[in-house]
Amino acid sequence: MSEARTLPDTRERILDAAERLFMESGYEGTSMRTITGDAGVNLAAVNYHFGSKEALLREVFRRRLAWLNRERLHRLDEMEAHAGGEPLKPSAILSAFFGALLHMGTDESLGGMTFLRLLGRTLTEPADFIRTCFAGEYAEVVDRYKRALFRALPDVPREEIIWRFHLMLGAMSYAISGTDALQAVTDCELDLNNDGPQAAEHLAARVMPFLLGGLRAPLPQFVTNQEQQRKPEPSKAA
Amino acid sequence: MSEARTLPDTRERILDAAERLFMESGYEGTSMRTITGDAGVNLAAVNYHFGSKEALLREVFRRRLAWLNRERLHRLDEMEAHAGGEPLKPSAILSAFFGALLHMGTDESLGGMTFLRLLGRTLTEPADFIRTCFAGEYAEVVDRYKRALFRALPDVPREEIIWRFHLMLGAMSYAISGTDALQAVTDCELDLNNDGPQAAEHLAARVMPFLLGGLRAPLPQFVTNQEQQRKPEPSKAA
DNA sequence: GTCTATATTCAGATAGAC
DNA sequence: GTCTATCTGAATATAGAC
Numbered sequence: 001m002s003e004a005r006t007l008p009d010t011r012e013r014i015l016d017a018a019e020r021l022f023m024e025s026g027y028e029g030t031s032m033r034t035i036t037g038d039a040g041v042n043l044a045a046v047n048y049h050f051g052s053k054e055a056l057l058r059e060v061f062r063r064r065l066a067w068l069n070r071e072r073l074h075r076l077d078e079m080e081a082h083a084g085g086e087p088l089k090p091s092a093i094l095s096a097f098f099g100a101l102l103h104m105g106t107d108e109s110l111g112g113m114t115f116l117r118l119l120g121r122t123l124t125e126p127a128d129f130i131r132t133c134f135a136g137e138y139a140e141v142v143d144r145y146k147r148a149l150f151r152a153l154p155d156v157p158r159e160e161i162i163w164r165f166h167l168m169l170g171a172m173s174y175a176i177s178g179t180d181a182l183q184a185v186t187d188c189e190l191d192l193n194n195d196g197p198q199a200a201e202h203l204a205a206r207v208m209p210f211l212l213g214g215l216r217a218p219l220p221q222f223v224t225n226q227e228q229q230r231k232p233e234p235s236k237a238a
Numbered sequence: 239m240s241e242a243r244t245l246p247d248t249r250e251r252i253l254d255a256a257e258r259l260f261m262e263s264g265y266e267g268t269s270m271r272t273i274t275g276d277a278g279v280n281l282a283a284v285n286y287h288f289g290s291k292e293a294l295l296r297e298v299f300r301r302r303l304a305w306l307n308r309e310r311l312h313r314l315d316e317m318e319a320h321a322g323g324e325p326l327k328p329s330a331i332l333s334a335f336f337g338a339l340l341h342m343g344t345d346e347s348l349g350g351m352t353f354l355r356l357l358g359r360t361l362t363e364p365a366d367f368i369r370t371c372f373a374g375e376y377a378e379v380v381d382r383y384k385r386a387l388f389r390a391l392p393d394v395p396r397e398e399i400i401w402r403f404h405l406m407l408g409a410m411s412y413a414i415s416g417t418d419a420l421q422a423v424t425d426c427e428l429d430l431n432n433d434g435p436q437a438a439e440h441l442a443a444r445v446m447p448f449l450l451g452g453l454r455a456p457l458p459q460f461v462t463n464q465e466q467q468r469k470p471e472p473s474k475a476a
Numbered sequence: 477g478t479c480t481a482t483a484t485t486c487a488g489a490t491a492g493a494c
Numbered sequence: 495g496t497c498t499a500t501c502t503g504a505a506t507a508t509a510g511a512c
Contacts, residue, residue, distance in 0.1 A: 031505065031506085032505080032506065033504085033505080033506095043507095044507085046507095047506085047507060052506080052507080053506070053507090
């Protein structure tokens with residue numbers, strides 16, 4: 001108790017400030033002066049603790065993704081242990097993969113909505129090193145979930161499953177990025193921009209059914225047929 | 239014929255170079271020196287022709303979005319004229335909205351895949367002015383398509399339709415952005431990164447069924463019930 | 477570990493000759 | 495319209511005192 005209050009140390013204050021500022025303004029749009037000013041530390045501290053701005057960005061992600069991917073593997077292990085060799089349900093696979101992600105939004109110690117939004121913006125980040133420097137962190141997780149989906153959907157071509165995995169990632173990325181591209185013309189207020197722990201739960205209720213619907217959609221070559229089976233109305237013009 | 243070859247004028251060469259470079263490196267990551275160097279024009283030409291870097295970005299988008307949104311309105315007008323007051327089919331609405339977008343990828347004079355990728359990266363762009371400065375250009379189109387979807391899906395709450403509109407935009411944005419987030423762990427090569435006119439057609443075949451499946455997915459509160467109706471197997475653990 | 481001061485490079489923008 | 499030359503500010507990074 002030699003110190004009355006225990007401030008987070010310099011290193012973590014820098015990481016917290018960088019996480020928030022990278023989310024708000026992007027990597028190129030955030031200067032190290034802004035980061036250190038916001039964190040209340042000296043400008044030179046970034047290079048002392050991390051070596052460079054690029055290394056700082058890597059650490060911002062690494063400290064969150066380590067937990068996320070461990071959690072994802074853990075959830076998949078649990079499910080497969082209980083399934084006793086049977087294929088998992090697609091909905092359960094998605095719940096584990098995206099549920100672990102959305103859980104981060106409810107827990108400030110895991111980054112909360114701030115990190116979730118930052119992550120949502122990285123998928124389409126122009127700078128290559130930002131998208132690719134975590135390939136190693138993701139490799140095992142994606143491979144395991146990919147194979148779980150292959151087993152869950154044995155009649156769907158594997159290439160199609162990969163595509164839909166991509167598309168689910170894209171939809172989820174946009175959802176957690178918190179931007180509202182239709183804001184100007186949307187009457188009803190969406191809770192996209194809400195903060196707080198319940199934001200992630202709202203997101204799950206909205207997004208998960210959409211993803212599952214997309215994953216299970218009829219295959220390209222059968223779209224027209226099944227379309228007409230569901231609505232057997234006489235063919236209209238074009 | 240006083241000039242043997244007719245090079246594009248300075249203004250358009252700047253726009254073409256900026257379009258490509260903004261796509262590759264982002265707005266903050268692209269300097270005006272790089273743009274003018276790439277276009278083979280003088281550095282001062284950007285400020286002479288456009289006034290500022292920000293105004294240049296606006297013009298890069300404006301010249302493409304003008305066509306896109308006119309085309310989208312035209313397609314909707316045609317469909318509604320042929321429907322004779324009846325609601326349109328959801329699949330037709332999506333085909334018009336996203337088909338107009340994907341058509342740009344097949345036509346170099348409309349920007350081709352370069353503009354499509356640039357556009358795919360703007361939805362989650364950190365800089366506010368990039369996402370918001372076209373709200374006016376989009377307003378009418380989004381309002382018209384939104385109302386068409388409301389009529390096409392009268393039993394779905396309007397807020398849910400807006401949400402799924404967002405999610406479709408997110409999935410499509412990622413698809414046209416051309417990034418392959420799963421590249422490191424994907425065995426099969428996707429044609430995400432292919433250029434050329436046929437890339438957009440591949441995209442349509444892959445993405446449209448997914449979007450339609452998501453749009454028509456069971457509503458959140460009914461997910462569990464319909465889930466069990468489709469697969470009436472005895473309840474497993476959890 | 478933290479600070480001041482500074483080196484070095486590069487950014488967007490502009491004045492003024494042609 | 496196009497060019498050279500330059501202004502002004504800000505960026506990352508580091509050297510060296512404390």
